[in-house]
Amino acid sequence: MTSPRPAAVIILAAGEGTRMRSAIPKVLHAICGRTLLGHAIAAARATQPAHLVVVVRHQRDLVAAHVEQLDPAIRIADQDAVKGTGRAAECGLEVLPPDLAGTILVTYGDVPLLTGETLEGLLARHTADGSAVTVLTGEAPDPTGYGRIVRDDSGAVTAIVEHKDCTPQELGITEINSGIYAFEAAVLRDCLARVGTDNAQNEKYLTDVLALARAGGGLVSAYQIDDLSQTEGVNDRVQLATLGAILNRRQNEMWMRAGVTIVDPATTWIDVDVTLGTDVTIEPGTQLLGATSVGAGAIIGPEVTIRDSEIGVDAQVRRAEVVLAVVGAGASVGPYSYLRPGTELGPNSKIGGFVETKNARIGAGARVPHLTYCGDATIGEGANIGAGTIFANYDGVTKSHTTIGKYSFVGSDTVIVAPVTVADGAYVAAGSALVRDVAPGEIAVARGRQRNVRGWVARARAGT
Ligand code: UD1
Ligand code: CA
Secondary structure, three states, rough: OOOOOEEEEEEEEEEHHHHHHOOOOHHOOOOEEHHHHHHHHHHHOOOOOEEEEEEEEOOHHHHHHEEEEEEEEOOEOOOOOOHHHHHHHHHHOOOOOOOOOEEOOOEEEEOOOOOOOHHHHHHHHHHOOOOOEEEEEEOOOOOOOOOEEEEOOOOOEEEEEEEHOOOHHHHOOOEEEEEEEEEEHHHHHHHHHHHHOOOOOOOOOOOHHHHHHHHHOOOOEEEEEOOOHHOOOOOOOOEEEHHHHHHHHHHHHHHHHHOHHHOOHEEEEEEEOOOOOOEEOOOOEEEEEEEEOOOOOOOOOOOOEEOOOEEOOOEEOOOOEEOOOOOEEEEEEEEEEEEEOOOOOOOOOOOEEEEEEEEEEOOOOHHHHEEEEEEEEOOOOEEEEEEOOOOEEOOOEEEEOOOOOOOOOOOOOOOEEEEEEEEOOOEEEEOOEEOOEOOOOOOOOOOOOOOOOOOOHHHHHOOO
């Protein structure tokens, strides 16, 4: 059976979100590496709607620019000065074909945990029942603030009443309106045209469509879900963190079921766009962010942050910060190292402790084991860079490149003043300050020659 597709999804995102106390629009705050609006759009897209609309007003330009960046095919609808979810939906309709038929889903831009499956379930129920309106509902232990689902004696939904408009008896209802609905397009259009603003908040309520649809002879149904977190909105930063943790747990559980070992899910943060191979092990205190991918069998952590990077199969990264870097298969990094943008580690190479790299290509099996700054460099396969080597890439004006040949050896405590090329198999003596190229077969010794002065202690430090 192919699941039905909606004619459109309208995402309401025009509200102010004042409780965030933020210069950034609420729906542009992010959890698990995706904005709240990005999550709402991802869920909407999963239903494959013919049209996708986001309704904006507050900080309109910032929100619209973000939508445009996510998907230029999404239509932006501007809500005018008339307030309320009903007016927002009506403004959404205005950018759709006026005779659009079929089902329109309405969701919120600040409800990030709603899944595409739930929207598909709502749509499937709506279609199967032949309803005019189907509202997504849940049983809330504390329904304060929510619209209540009013049913008649037969259990049929008759209306939604806003908390502020409830009678004392209606306040006792615990079935709440999630704010997510499936509407027949014609019903939504006709009823919204008749909704007024005569209520406690003087707003045009989308919820009023239900009673009107029913009065017009349409079937109004509820689709109840158990997982209330899916319908929870973010109003302040406390809820942002709470929903972020729930989403993170959901992601972690998905990866564990897919064959990833996560030693401590509570301290492991995996953004939604990250991909992990089988038998990856993640130790405590690890953040995998952005478009990061980790190959099968790799061991990441403890205490690692990796952003927008590619980690090869069977690699190991411990106590490190990795940004826009590639770590080859079987390579090992850390503890306490920092791989900056443009770092590319070849297979089985090694970056040890207290090493910083930037724009550096490090060949297969090459080793940078201790206390090094390696910026703007190419290091050949099998080379060894001694402890405390500094690639001096910056002369105060320009940055220059260093090339270290294959299987060459740089002694400890060397400063390489770029640009310098060390040939394949060549050597650099420990403690050198290298300013010229080193040819094949050579060793460069660029330091003061050692002089031992016999009898000096007795002469100059008698009695010590
Ligand atoms: C709404 C519902 C309520 C439901 C609750 C669930 C109405 C009248 N009430 O209440 O029954 O239980 O959601 O969270 O619909 N928005 C706009 N333009 C506006 C107003 C709101 O786009 O003029 C957007 C907001 O950005 C937000 C969503 O609609 O994403 C909900 O708005 P909000 O003010 O939170 O609705 P509630 O009053 O909480
Ligand atoms: Ca709300």
